[in-house]
Every structure is written in C-alpha cells, then in structure tokens.
Amino acid sequence: MPAATTRAPGPHAPDQEEPAPRKLYRSADGRMLGGVARGLAGHLGLPVAWVRFVFLGLFFADGLGALLYAVFWIVVPLGVGGVETTRSVFETAPDGRRRLRKPDKGQVFALIALLVGAVVFVGNVDMGSKTDRYVWPALLIGAGSVLVWRQADNARRARWIEVGRRRRVLHLARGLAGVALVGLGLAVFLVVRGSAAQLGNALTAAVAVLTGIALLAGPYLARMMQDLSEERLMRIRAQERAEVAAHVHDSVLHTLTLIQRNADDAGEVRRLARAQERELRNWLYDPSGTGRDEDDEPTNLADAVKRAAAEVEDKHGVPLEVVVVGDCPLDEKLTAQMQAAREAMVNAAKYGGEGGAVQVYAEVEGRTVFVSVRDRGPGFDLDAVPDDRMGVRESIIGRMQRNGGTARLRSVPGGGTEVELEMERASE
Amino acid sequence: MTENTEATGGPERRVRVVLVDDHRMFRTGVQAEIGRTEETGVEVVGEAADVEQAVTVITATRPEVVLLDVHLPGGGGVEVLRRCAPMMGAVENPVRFLALSVSDAAEDVIGVIRGGARGYVTKTITGTDLVDSVFRVQDGDAVFSPRLAGFVLDAFASTDAPPVDEDLDRLTQREREVLRLIARGYAYKEIAKQLFISVKTVESHVSAVLRKLQLSNRHELTRWATARRLV
Numbered sequence: 001m002p003a004a005t006t007r008a009p010g011p012h013a014p015d016q017e018e019p020a021p022r023k024l025y026r027s028a029d030g031r032m033l034g035g036v037a038r039g040l041a042g043h044l045g046l047p048v049a050w051v052r053f054v055f056l057g058l059f060f061a062d063g064l065g066a067l068l069y070a071v072f073w074i075v076v077p078l079g080v081g082g083v084e085t086t087r088s089v090f091e092t093a094p095d096g097r098r099r100l101r102k103p104d105k106g107q108v109f110a111l112i113a114l115l116v117g118a119v120v121f122v123g124n125v126d127m128g129s130k131t132d133r134y135v136w137p138a139l140l141i142g143a144g145s146v147l148v149w150r151q152a153d154n155a156r157r158a159r160w161i162e163v164g165r166r167r168r169v170l171h172l173a174r175g176l177a178g179v180a181l182v183g184l185g186l187a188v189f190l191v192v193r194g195s196a197a198q199l200g201n202a203l204t205a206a207v208a209v210l211t212g213i214a215l216l217a218g219p220y221l222a223r224m225m226q227d228l229s230e231e232r233l234m235r236i237r238a239q240e241r242a243e244v245a246a247h248v249h250d251s252v253l254h255t256l257t258l259i260q261r262n263a264d265d266a267g268e269v270r271r272l273a274r275a276q277e278r279e280l281r282n283w284l285y286d287p288s289g290t291g292r293d294e295d296d297e298p299t300n301l302a303d304a305v306k307r308a309a310a311e312v313e314d315k316h317g318v319p320l321e322v323v324v325v326g327d328c329p330l331d332e333k334l335t336a337q338m339q340a341a342r343e344a345m346v347n348a349a350k351y352g353g354e355g356g357a358v359q360v361y362a363e364v365e366g367r368t369v370f371v372s373v374r375d376r377g378p379g380f381d382l383d384a385v386p387d388d389r390m391g392v393r394e395s396i397i398g399r400m401q402r403n404g405g406t407a408r409l410r411s412v413p414g415g416g417t418e419v420e421l422e423m424e425r426a427s428e
Numbered sequence: 429m430t431e432n433t434e435a436t437g438g439p440e441r442r443v444r445v446v447l448v449d450d451h452r453m454f455r456t457g458v459q460a461e462i463g464r465t466e467e468t469g470v471e472v473v474g475e476a477a478d479v480e481q482a483v484t485v486i487t488a489t490r491p492e493v494v495l496l497d498v499h500l501p502g503g504g505g506v507e508v509l510r511r512c513a514p515m516m517g518a519v520e521n522p523v524r525f526l527a528l529s530v531s532d533a534a535e536d537v538i539g540v541i542r543g544g545a546r547g548y549v550t551k552t553i554t555g556t557d558l559v560d561s562v563f564r565v566q567d568g569d570a571v572f573s574p575r576l577a578g579f580v581l582d583a584f585a586s587t588d589a590p591p592v593d594e595d596l597d598r599l600t601q602r603e604r605e606v607l608r609l610i611a612r613g614y615a616y617k618e619i620a621k622q623l624f625i626s627v628k629t630v631e632s633h634v635s636a637v638l639r640k641l642q643l644s645n646r647h648e649l650t651r652w653a654t655a656r657r658l659v
Contacts, residue, residue: 319552321574321575321613323574323575323577323578323611323612324578325578325581325582325585325611326582326585357613359574359612359613361574361578361608361611361612361613363581363608363611365585372612374612374613418612
C-alpha cells in the first residue's frame with residue numbers, strides 16, 4: 001500500500017507540538033473501521049499499512065487480530081489530533097470545478113485484501129459440519145456490532161463536525177442495519193440451538209424482559225439525557241460569557257493603560273475613551289456587532305454612516321453623534337453620497353469641533369436618502385472661500401451633483417455649519 | 429437643548445429631584461454637577477440604587493422630578509414607573525420622570541417612555557443641558573434627545589400594519605419635521621426659528637408626539653423596536 005504510507009499521519013507533528021506524554025487516540029479521519037490502526041500507527045510512528053497488515057495477520061491466528069481490534073476499539077477514545085483533514089468524495093480541480101475524487105489506490109488494495117481474506121476464511125471453515133451453525137450467527141452478530149459501534153463513534157464525531165441532513169439519514173440507516181444484523185444473528189443462534197418451535201416462546205420472553213427493562217430504566221435514562229444536554233448548554237453559555245468578558249476586559253485594560261500613558265494629551269485620552277465606548281456599545285447592544293470583522297466593507301447605509309463617523313472620530317478626536325432612521329443597501333450613488341458625507345464629517349470635525357459634538361443624521365424615506373452633518377463651530381462664508389480650495393466645492397457639492405444628488409450648505413458665522421446631502425436611490 | 433437656564437427659570441426657581449441609579453459613582457457625579465442648589469436651582473432630595481429603594485424614597489420625599497436609570501436591579505426603570513403610576517397621575521404635585529440612561533438599545537428607551545417617563549436623555553449630556561431638561565420636565569414638557577427622536581421616527585415610519593387608531597398612530601407632517609430637526613441636533617429655539625413657529629408650539633408638538641408614543645395602540649411598537657435593535 002504505497003499510497004497509504006504517504007497518507008500516514010506523520011509522527012513529527014505531535015512530537016513538535018506536544019512534548020508531554022502522548023495519549024493513544026483512535027483516528028477519526030481516513031479510517032476504515034474504528035480508526036484503531038491509524039491511531040496506533042500515528043502513536044507508534046509507523047506507516048498505517050504495517051499496522052493493518054499485523055492486524056490482518058493476527059486475524060488468521062484464530063481470530064486474535066479481530067479480538068485485539070475490538071478491545072482497542074472499545075477502550076481507546078476517539079481523537080482528532082495528529083491526523084490530516086477529512087477528504088471529501090469530491091475534490092476541487094485547479095480550474096475551480098468540482099469533480100469526483102479518483103479512488104484511492106491504497107483503499108482499493110485494502111478492499112481486495114479483505115475480500116481475499118474473507119474468501120480464504122470461508123474456504124477454511126467446513127461449511128457442512130456442525131460448527132457451522134455457530135460460525136454464521138457469530139459472523140452476523142459481529143458485523144452488526146461493528147456497524148453499531150462505528151455509528152456510536154460517528155455520533156460522537158458529530159460534535160466536532162456538523163453533519164449534513166443527507167448524511168444523517170445514511171447514519172440512521174447504518175445503525176438500523178447493524179441492529180437488524182445483530183438481531184438476525186441472535187435469532188439464528190436460537191433457531192439453530194433449540195428448535196424452530198421454541199422460537200415463539202423465546203421471542204415472547206425476550207420482548208417481555210426488554211419491555212421491563214425499558215419501563216424501569218427508561219425515565220431514568222431520559223432524565224439523564226435531559227440533564228446532560230442542559231449541562232452542555234450551560235457550559236457553552238458560560239464559555240461564551242467568558243469569551244466576551246475576556247475580550248472586554250482585555251480591551252478595557254489596554255485602553256486604560258494607554259490613557260495612563262497619554263494622561264497629558266487630553267485629545268488622545270478623549271479619542272481613546274470614545275473608541276472604547278463605541279466598541280463596548282457594539283458588544284453590549286448590537287448583537288450583529290459582536291462577531292463582525294472590522295475589515296469588512298459595510299454593505300448597507302446605516303453601517304456605512306456609523307463606520308465613517310467612527311473613523312473620523314478616531315482620527316480627529318471630536319465626538320460625532322450618529323442618528324440613523326431606516327436603512328437600505330448601498331448602491332453606487334449612495335456610495336458617492338457616503339464619500340461626500342465623510343468629507344463633510346471631516347470638515348465639521350476639523351473646523352467646527354470646538355463647539356461640541358458633531359451631529360450626523362441619516363434618513364431613508366422611500367427612495368430618498370438624506371444625510372445631514374452639523375457642527376456648532378464658528379461657521380464660514382462659502383462665497384468667501386477662494387476658488388482654489390476644492391474641499392467643499394469638489395468633494396461635497398461637485399460629487400453629489402455628478403451622481404444626480406443635491407448638496408446644500410448652510411453656514412452662519414458664529415452659528416455653526418450644516419451640510420445637507422440628498423440622493424435618490426438607484427432603481428432596482 | 430442648549431437654552432441657558434435663565435430662559436427657563438434660573439436659580440430663582442427651585443426643583444426637588446430624586447436620583448435613581450445603581451452606580452454610586454454616577455450618582456455622585458450628577459449630584460456634583462447639578463446639585464449646587466445656589467447656582468442651578470436643583471435640589472437633590474434623595475437617592476436610590478434599586479427598585480425597592482426608589483419606590484420608598486420617591487413616596488417619602490414626593491419630588492417634582494425623578495432622574496431614572498433604565499437598567500436597575502429589581503426590574504429596571506419600567507418597574508419603578510409601574511409602581512409609581514398613582515403619583516405620576518396625581519393632580520396635586522405630580523411626580524415626573526426623566527429617563528437618564530447609558531443604554532443605546534431602542535427597546536430600553538421606548539420601554540420607559542411608554543411606561544410614562546416624560547423624556548429620555550443619554551448620560552453623555554452636559555450638566556447645563558441636564559438642568560435645563562429637568563426644568564422642562566417639571567413644566568410638564570417632553571424632553572427628546574436626538575437619539576430618542578431617531579428611535580421614534582423609525583418606529584412610526586416603517587410599520588406595515590395599518591394603524592388601529594389613525595389619530596394616535598400617525599405623526600403629523602409638522603411633528604415629523606420637528607422630530608427630524610431634534611434628531612439633527614437642533615435646540616427648540618433653533619427649531620422654532622427654522623419652521624417660523626414659536627418655542628411654545630415646538631413644545632406642544634413634542635408633547636403631542638410623546639402622548640402618541642405613550643398611548644399608541646400599536647402593541648408591536650416595542651416588539652418591533654426590539655426585533656430591529658435599532659441604534
């Protein structure tokens with residue numbers, strides 16, 4: 001199995017990462033039955049094919065291999081460390097299309113080996129003799145148990161990997177098949193050992209015993225399951241809370257340290273405090289704000305306005321109070337409006353920031369998007385601004401007009417400045 | 429809200445105030461900022477840190493204005509409002525509530541307003557503006573911060589359900605204009621100038637909006653705001 005050797009979990013990985021005594025785990029990935037061979041191979045640092053051959057060889061020594069394998073399967077826990085990721089049936093071609101993965105040479109070889117082994121085994125067993133009546137039921141029960149055990153493993157695995165609906169149906173079918181096989185094997189045992197006439201009695205007794213056990217243990221088991229899932233939920237919640245607390249405490253500590261270091265610089269202290277306040281607000285009051293990546297480009301108006309205001313606030317150290325009414329997705333025209341609004345915010349923060357917080361108001365009403373940026377600074381006379389100063393004329397008024405919107409600028413010397421931007425949304 | 433105190437009263441007027449907030453440091457800060465009775469005319473007659481204390485202190489001191497935090501141990505500001513409802517509705521010396529919160533969440537804010545508070549201001553408000561707001565609430569007027577105006581506009585603008593009571597569930601054009609200017613950061617005086625109406629008219633518009641907000645039949649108002657989590 002040359003192909004299999006290349007896929008064997010490299011012993012170097014756990015060696016480097018955890019010098020602590022390694023624990024033996026069964027491998028959940030790339031396994032054929034219970035993952036015992038792969039787990040052992042990873043643990044011992046041997047090619048997985050060798051381990052499999054040893055098991056196969058021991059199997060012929062009166063089935064010792066199978067017994068050993070079963071014991072390992074039951075005792076050794078399933079692990080995920082030290083093995084490569086699951087391979088899907090499909091693989092992604094270099095050109096981006098998905099295609100059926102080519103069958104693995106090693107697996108095909110293993111399958112053939114198994115078949116040959118089975119044929120040899122069947123040939124060795126004297127089909128006609130009396131022992132036969134024990135061999136077949138035992139095989140059936142064995143196969144059924146293997147299926148059910150493998151199923152239990154998968155259920156445990158589902159905690160790590162979300163299983164799709166289709167695969168869940170498959171799992172259920174496999175579990176049922178396992179149970180059916182075990183049942184069939186037991187039935188054959190009964191029939192072969194006793195006579196067919198006693199089957200009815202035996203079955204009735206079995207059903208009665210099972211019902212009794214279910215009645216006695218059922219409620220207790222159900223309660224245990226409930227407690228278990230409840231406990232799991234609590235643990236997840238606690239973990240989430242701990243994560244939030246850790247994040248918040250961390251950033252608060254960070255900010256406090258920075259504030260101590262910049263205690264003389266009032267502007268910097270204010271900027272830090274505002275940035276921290278904004279972040280905390282996002283965590284506390286905005287559920288979507290918790291996991292949001294700061295690098296993501298905003299896709300709707302409300303986010304864009306808040307983002308622009310936050311950036312201007314951080315850069316110029318002037319608080320901006322943002323009120324947004326309604327929301328809509330950003331289109332090309334609105335993006336231009338946002339750029340103009342941002343320019344207006346920068347101007348307001350730069351020239352009007354002494355008069356207190358800058359008020360930013362955005363409203364979506366039907367197809368019209370209105371943004372107003374207002375400061376309480378000294379104000380200025382637009383006509384007195386020389387023609388070569390492009391800030392207001394080009395970045396705000398010009399940009400709005402080029403995109404089919406309007407910009408109004410109202411400034412009273414001594415009474416602050418207000419920029420009003422109005423834009424129709426692009427038709428959908 | 430930048431009218432100076434002389435316009436609405438000044439030190440010759442007195443108002444008795446109770447502070448309800450579970451953060452002692454914040455109470456101390458507010459006390460230091462507005463509690464200098466000689467200068468501001470505000471006299472802090474009591475403090476409380478939870479719902480039980482608040483009800484006891486308010487009943488005992490019968491203040492004119494209560495500065496009420498939204499988040500409180502024991503049921504929050506809404507619970508205080510519920511239990512003080514008889515005192516709010518009293519004909520003689522009614523107790524009026526002004527919500528003062530750090531919260532940004534619409535459902536908190538709209539919750540206390542619907543519970544009967546006469547207004548809502550954020551804790552970032554300056555001392556002067558707070559004193560001004562307290563006097564305005566004492567007069568029976570409503571106090572809307574830009575943020576609250578934004579919440580209300582949003583809540584009344586975008587419900588698809590047909591209003592149960594046309595008169596209550598719709599804002600008039602004028603009320604919308606006034607709210608929008610508040611949301612843009614205009615003071616009442618500036619709004620009056622902008623719309624060519626008197627300050628008194630602005631106040632009556634704002635009070636009308638507050639009444640509609642408190643009496644509106646739309647049960648979905650709070651639920652809607654909660655679902656949207658508008659900030």
